[in-house]
Amino acid sequence: MAAFVVAGIITFGPGTEGFKNITTASAPEKYVEYVEKQPGADEFKTEMLRAKLGFLVEKFSPHIIDYLMMGDKAANKNNKGMPNQPIITGFDKIGIDNKAISELWSKKYYPAGAIEGNIASVEYLGNRAGNVADYNIGGEAAASARDFSDIIQFHDDGLRVGSKKELKDKIENLDWHFTHELGHNTDWVNQNTLTPVERAEFLHDIAKAFEKPGSFRDSMGYIDSINNPDKHKENYYKVREYWASLCEQYLSFPELSRDYLSKDEVGLIKKWLEREDKEFNPIKAEKEKKLLIEALVEKGLRK
């Protein structure tokens, strides 16, 4: 894709290895029982849920049942006392004001409910991140998001921050990675405000869309390069990265989305990423963000 400016490390942070660590495997009925204990459960929804859970178990193994339940429990816990704005730290290591980054990654430029109450902190670690063994791909992660933690971490991406031009490229690159990690943070196990029924429906929607011929793939072949001897795991990792890549494409390159994303895929983004924000306009947000980055670059170099 021509719009991509790539330098240094190009792999996006998979980071999350939660699914790999799930050792228990339960029947869909266990999830149904879990849902029935929650307020607002009804019989019609439960029947729909059973069919969807059956599909998820077939694609991803019975571990998926326990994983979704664990995600729901973690989200309920994390949802309490979350800051309205993520705590931003460590960007001063590369000469970027943490407050400037805080302005950029605010709900002003992102769909409501994606950042506030959902991302606790963003840290610039600046270390070299290893690749994720379970994905069996080369390269290093530039950023990562861990399941159930609400934390996004950035690693050394190889880009220098010297000149004004380099600073601008760096912030744009950070923001591009952020849109991918935001995708992970808003997915079926990590979005804090979903009900357990919605979690199953969300993953079902994305797994079905992924299977459709011609469904979106990132320009670097990242999704398709993921492989694992355990095909259930491989399926899961691909679907997880598919969702993060959809969010990345939609938020970072909104003008190109109509060429690269199908109507159904945009519909799923509206349904899930913008579920609390029907007015969100990614093209307008991207334009405003570009202006903010320019202003930040000017300010940043004067201090």
Ligand SMILES: [Zn+2]
């Ligand atoms: Zn990812």
